[in-house]
Amino acid sequence: xxxxxxxxxxxxxxxxxxxxxxxxxxxxxxxxxxxxxxxxxxxxxxxxxxxxxxxxxxxxxxxxxxxxxxxxxxxxxxxxxxxxxxxxxxxxxxxxxxxxxxxxxxxxxxxxxxxxxxxxxxxxxxxxxxxxxxxxxxxxxxxxxxxxxxxxxxxxxxxxxxxxxxxxxxxxxxxxxxxxxxxxxxxxxxxxxxxxx
Ligand SMILES: Cc1cc2nc3c(=O)[nH]c(=O)nc-3n(C[C@H](O)[C@H](O)[C@H](O)COP(=O)(O)O)c2cc1C
Numbered sequence: 001x002x003x004x005x006x007x008x009x010x011x012x013x014x015x016x017x018x019x020x021x022x023x024x025x026x027x028x029x030x031x032x033x034x035x036x037x038x039x040x041x042x043x044x045x046x047x048x049x050x051x052x053x054x055x056x057x058x059x060x061x062x063x064x065x066x067x068x069x070x071x072x073x074x075x076x077x078x079x080x081x082x083x084x085x086x087x088x089x090x091x092x093x094x095x096x097x098x099x100x101x102x103x104x105x106x107x108x109x110x111x112x113x114x115x116x117x118x119x120x121x122x123x124x125x126x127x128x129x130x131x132x133x134x135x136x137x138x139x140x141x142x143x144x145x146x147x148x149x150x151x152x153x154x155x156x157x158x159x160x161x162x163x164x165x166x167x168x169x170x171x172x173x174x175x176x177x178x179x180x181x182x183x184x185x186x187x188x189x190x191x192x193x194x195x196x197x
Contacts (some may be wrong), residue, residue: 003175005129005167008083008137011168016136018092024167027130033119034167040123040162043153047094053152054144057136062143078185084141089166094149095124096159120162127165137170 003155012191026040033039041077062083069075086092099113118122124140131138146161 002129004173005132006170006174006177008139008168008170009082010171011085011088011137011165013061014090014148016168016171017068020136021135021167024127024130024134024136028123028127031102031123031126031193032117033085033122034109034115035104035107036109037101037109037116039098039104039116039158040100040120041096041155043094043096043102045094045153050152051086051092054092054149055084056131057148057152058086058141058144058164061145063159065130073178074184077182081179081182081184083143084164085139085166085168086141086164088129089168091167093165093167094153094161095120095161095163096155096163098148098156098159102133107183117160117162117170124163124165131167135169137168139166140164142168 021044028040028042029038031040044055066075068081069078072151093122097117099116101116128138141164144161144164149164150157150162174181177185177187
């Protein structure tokens with residue numbers, strides 16, 4: 001049933017209706033979170049100028065990442081991958097975690113403070129599924145320097161970046177991840193990752 005939930009980097013030019021965006025964000029806010037802290041902070045990108053800067057920053061970080069494969073068999077394959085749709089996606093969201101969220105009153109994070117960030121990930125995945133149910137695609141971009149992006153978006157220091165999300169209608173649909181289709185990494189059997197004690 002979830003086979004169609006792809007990470008999308010190729011977007012059709014059609015805009016996402018404002019009502020759809022509002023619905024998606026409302027779905028996202030239904031996600032579970034540690035202590036019910038709801039530590040997610042969402043920045044919706046409106047500025048074409050900031051989008052341009054973000055795209056240039058991710059391209060630069062991607063070039064650095066590609067350099068790490070220099071001389072390896074995978075270098076050409078890496079450089080051929082499309083790893084973000086920041087310029088084309090009709091909507092961009094940056095999801096941050098408020099590391100000092102007052103809500104939740106510290107419940108559940110005494111020994112594992114990272115639970116606040118994991119809570120943001122549950123929200124992102126909820127948004128991802130809610131989008132795909134509506135035929136809307138989402139791509140998660142992580143090839144970036146979180147501090148640089150935080151400064152670009154002028155957010156408080158205590159917010160840490162969890163994800164940059166590209167949202168829009170997918171240019172195509174597939175039941176196979178793009179990285180698998182391009183020979184980078186196939187899905188492997190769950191049995192190889194399942195253990196019993
Ligand atoms: C935490 C996280 C970070 C990711 N970062 C990127 C990224 O920077 N660029 C990219 O193209 N895909 C990124 N992806 C998408 C994965 O490549 C993708 O989920 C994986 O290849 C499986 O494909 P599927 O989502 O279509 O099933 C990210 C996914 C996750 C969960």
